[in-house]
Amino acid sequence: MTVVAERAGGQGTVRRLAGALHRRPRLRLALLLTAPLLWLTVLYLGSLAVLFVSAFWTTNSFTSQVVKVWSTDNFHELLTTPVYRQVILRSIGVALAVTVLCAVIAFPLAFYTARVARPKWRPLLVVAILTPLWASYLVKVYAWRLILSEGGLADWMLKPFGAGGPGFGLPATVLTLTYLWLPYMILPIHTALEQLPANLLDASADLGARSWRTFRSVVVPMVLPSVAAGSIFTFSLSLGDYITVQIVGGKTQLIGNVVYSNIELNLPMAAALGTVPVVVIVVYLLAMRRTGALSSL
Amino acid sequence: MEGIAIRLQDLRKSFGETTAVAGVDLEIRDGEFFSMLGPSGSGKTTVLRLIAGFETPTAGGIELAGQEVTGLAPFERDVHTVFQDYALFPHMTVEQNVAYGLKIRKVPKAERLVRARKALAEVRLEGFGARRPAQLSGGQRQRVALARALVGRPRVLLLDEPLGALDLKLREQMQVELKELQREVGITFVFVTHDQQEALTMSDRIAVFDQGRIQQVGTPAEIYERPATPFVASFVGTSNLIEGESAQRVVGAPGVYSIRPEKIRVLKESAESDEPEHATATGTVAEVVYLGDTTRFLVDLDAGGRLTALQQNLETSAEDVAAYRGTRVRLQWHHRHTVRVPDTR
Numbered sequence: 001m002t003v004v005a006e007r008a009g010g011q012g013t014v015r016r017l018a019g020a021l022h023r024r025p026r027l028r029l030a031l032l033l034t035a036p037l038l039w040l041t042v043l044y045l046g047s048l049a050v051l052f053v054s055a056f057w058t059t060n061s062f063t064s065q066v067v068k069v070w071s072t073d074n075f076h077e078l079l080t081t082p083v084y085r086q087v088i089l090r091s092i093g094v095a096l097a098v099t100v101l102c103a104v105i106a107f108p109l110a111f112y113t114a115r116v117a118r119p120k121w122r123p124l125l126v127v128a129i130l131t132p133l134w135a136s137y138l139v140k141v142y143a144w145r146l147i148l149s150e151g152g153l154a155d156w157m158l159k160p161f162g163a164g165g166p167g168f169g170l171p172a173t174v175l176t177l178t179y180l181w182l183p184y185m186i187l188p189i190h191t192a193l194e195q196l197p198a199n200l201l202d203a204s205a206d207l208g209a210r211s212w213r214t215f216r217s218v219v220v221p222m223v224l225p226s227v228a229a230g231s232i233f234t235f236s237l238s239l240g241d242y243i244t245v246q247i248v249g250g251k252t253q254l255i256g257n258v259v260y261s262n263i264e265l266n267l268p269m270a271a272a273l274g275t276v277p278v279v280v281i282v283v284y285l286l287a288m289r290r291t292g293a294l295s296s297l
Numbered sequence: 298m299e300g301i302a303i304r305l306q307d308l309r310k311s312f313g314e315t316t317a318v319a320g321v322d323l324e325i326r327d328g329e330f331f332s333m334l335g336p337s338g339s340g341k342t343t344v345l346r347l348i349a350g351f352e353t354p355t356a357g358g359i360e361l362a363g364q365e366v367t368g369l370a371p372f373e374r375d376v377h378t379v380f381q382d383y384a385l386f387p388h389m390t391v392e393q394n395v396a397y398g399l400k401i402r403k404v405p406k407a408e409r410l411v412r413a414r415k416a417l418a419e420v421r422l423e424g425f426g427a428r429r430p431a432q433l434s435g436g437q438r439q440r441v442a443l444a445r446a447l448v449g450r451p452r453v454l455l456l457d458e459p460l461g462a463l464d465l466k467l468r469e470q471m472q473v474e475l476k477e478l479q480r481e482v483g484i485t486f487v488f489v490t491h492d493q494q495e496a497l498t499m500s501d502r503i504a505v506f507d508q509g510r511i512q513q514v515g516t517p518a519e520i521y522e523r524p525a526t527p528f529v530a531s532f533v534g535t536s537n538l539i540e541g542e543s544a545q546r547v548v549g550a551p552g553v554y555s556i557r558p559e560k561i562r563v564l565k566e567s568a569e570s571d572e573p574e575h576a577t578a579t580g581t582v583a584e585v586v587y588l589g590d591t592t593r594f595l596v597d598l599d600a601g602g603r604l605t606a607l608q609q610n611l612e613t614s615a616e617d618v619a620a621y622r623g624t625r626v627r628l629q630w631h632h633r634h635t636v637r638v639p640d641t642r
Contacts, residue, residue, distance in 0.1 A: 197382075197384065199380050199382065199384040200384050200386060202349075202351050202371070202378070202380070202384065203378070203380060203384040203385075203386075204386075204397075205350075205351075205370065205371040205372050206349060206350075206351075206371050206372075206376075206377055206378045206446075207372075207377065207397050207398035207401060207445070207446075207449070208372045208398050208401045208402055208449070209372055209397075209401050210370075210372055213401060217397070218386060221388045222386075222387070222388055
C-alpha cells in the first residue's frame with residue numbers, strides 16, 4: 001500500500017512540475033535552450049570574436065611573441081601586399097570555379113536520378129551519390145594525389161590522346177575539391193527536381209513550349225534556389241579548405257594554407273587572414289538570400 | 298451545319314495491365330460545351346489527357362478540326378488545358394503566367410501585355426497581374442488558370458475537374474460564369490467532371506463514362522429523361538429502378554424501368570386513381586428525409602422493390618412529413634415517365 005501511495009505521490013510531484021512548466025512556456029523554452037545557446041555563444045561566437053580581436057594585435061618580429069597593442073597594420077598589409085591580394089583572389093576564384101563545376105556536373109546527374117531513372121532505382125542512386133561521403137576526406141584526397149601523380153591514372157588515360165594529366169597545381173586543386181563537394185550540390189538539386197510537379201511540365205507543353213523551352217522557363221528557374229543552396233556548401237567548404245591544396249596543389253597558396261603557415265610565426269596576421277573568408281562567406285550568404293536559397297536548405 | 302472540333306475513333310489506352318480507355322468513339326462539335334461525366338476511374342480524365350497529348354493512345358485515332366493529331370506532341374496541338382490543381386507557375390507573376398503561351402508564340406511584348414490584361418479582365422481579375430499565384434485564393438487561381446488557357450484562343454479548351462477544389466458556393470458561381478464565358482468566346486469546351494449536377498447545369502451535351510467506355514451521349518435532358526443503360530439511370534440523378542418481378546406487376550411487362558423521383562406523387566392509399574394515363578403502385582413509407590425545400594419518401598412497394606419520391610414542401614413542414622413514416626401510400630406518375638432502360642448488364 002505504502003509503495004503505491006509513494007508512487008502516486010512521486011507522480012504527483014512530476015505532474016505538478018510538468019503542469020507548472022506547461023503554464024510557463026517562457027521558462028520551459030529557457031530550460032530547453034540555455035545549454036545549446038551557451039555552447040553557441042561562448043564557444044563558437046566567442047572564438048570568432050577572439051579571432052577578430054587578435055587580428056588587430058601585432059607580433060614582435062624577433063621573438064614571434066604576440067604584442068597586445070591595438071593596430072590596423074595587419075589589415076593594411078593584407079590589402080596592400082600584392083601576394084596577399086593574389087592569394088585572396090585566387091581562393092575566391094577556386095571556390096567559385098568549384099561551385100560552377102559542381103553545378104554544371106550536378107544538374108544533369110540530379111536530373112537523371114530524380115526524373116529519368118526508374119522510380120525503384122532512385123533511392124539506390126541517391127545512396128550511390130552519398131557513398132563517397134562515408135569515406136575519409138584524407139583517403140579521398142590521397143587517392144586523387146595518386147591519380148594525378150606523374151605516371152598516374154590521369155597520365156596513363158590521357159596518353160593515347162597525346163596529352164598528360166594536369167599534374168599537381170591549381171587545376172588539380174579545383175578538380176579534387178569539385179569531386180569532394182559534388183554530393184552537397186547534387187542532393188538539393190535532386191530533391192528540388194523530384195518535387196517539381198509533373199503537371200507544371202504538362203502545362204508548359206500544353207501552352208506550346210517544346211522540351212528545351214520548358215527546361216529553360218520552368219525547370220531551371222524553379223530549381224535555381226536549390227542550386228544556390230548547394231552552392232553555399234560548395235563555396236564555403238572550398239574557401240576554407242587548406243589540406244587538399246597542400247596535398248595536390250603543388251606550390252599553390254590559398255588563404256587556408258597561408259593562415260596555417262602563419263599561425264606559428266605571426267598569429268595576429270593569421271587571424272587577420274582568417275577573417276577574410278568569414279567576411280566573404282557572409283557577403284556570399286547575403287547574395288544567396290536574395291535567390292531564396294536559404295529557405296530551400 | 299457546324300463543324301466537328303474533335304473526333305475520337307476507337308480510342309484505347311492501357312497502363313500495363315489496366316485498361317483505362319476501352320474503345321471510345323466520339324464527335325464533339327465546334328462551339329459546344331461538352332461534358333465527360335463519370336465516376337473516378339471511368340476513363341474520362343485519360344480521354345482528356347489523350348486529346349491534350351499528354352498520353353499516347355494504345356490504339357485508335359484523334360482528329361482535331363479534321364486534322365489527324367494522334368502522334369503529335371501537346372505543343373503541336375491547338376488545345377489548351379485547365380488543370381484540376383491549376384498548375385500555375387509559382388515563380389511567375391499572374392500576368393507572366395497568362396502571357397506565357399503568347400511569349401512562346403513570339404507575340405510582341407506590347408501586344409502580349411494588352412492581351413494578358415484583357416484575358417484577366419474576362420475572368421474578373423483586373424489588377425491582380427503583379428501578384429504571385431501563392432498570394433491568391435483557390436477561386437482566384439482557378440480564374441488565372443482559365444485566363445492562361447483562354448488567352449491564346451485555342452480551338453478547344455479542355456477542363457479537368459476545374460471546380461473540384463472549390464467550396465460549394467464558389468463552385469455554383471463559377472459554373473454560371475464558365476458557361477457565360479464559353480458563350481462569349483465561342484470556343485469548344487470539353488469539361489471533365491464526376492458531378493452529375495454540374496454536368497447537367499452547364500453542358501450542351503454530355504458523354505457518360507463507365508469502365509473506360511461511353512455509356513450514352515446526349516443532351517442533359519436526354520441523359521436524364523431517357524437513360525440508355527442502367528448505369529446512366531443510376532449515376533445521373535437518384536437511382537430509381539424497378540425490375541424483375543416488381544416491374545411485371547407495376548408496369549405490366551418485364552424489363553428494367555427508371556422513374557425519376559420528382560415525377561412521382563405521394564397520395565393517401567385510399568385516393569382513387571381514376572386517370573387512365575397514370576401508373577400507380579401502393580406501398581409503405583420506409584423512411585422520410587426532410588430536405589428543406591423538398592422531402593424524399595422512400596417507399597417499399599407491395600409489388601417488391603423500393604422507389605424514391607421527391608415532393609415539394611408546398612404546404613407541408615418537417616413535422617407533417619414525419620407523420621408519413623410507416624403509413625400506407627399510393628404512388629402515382631404519368632405513364633410517359635416510366636422509362637424503359639435497355640438492360641446492358
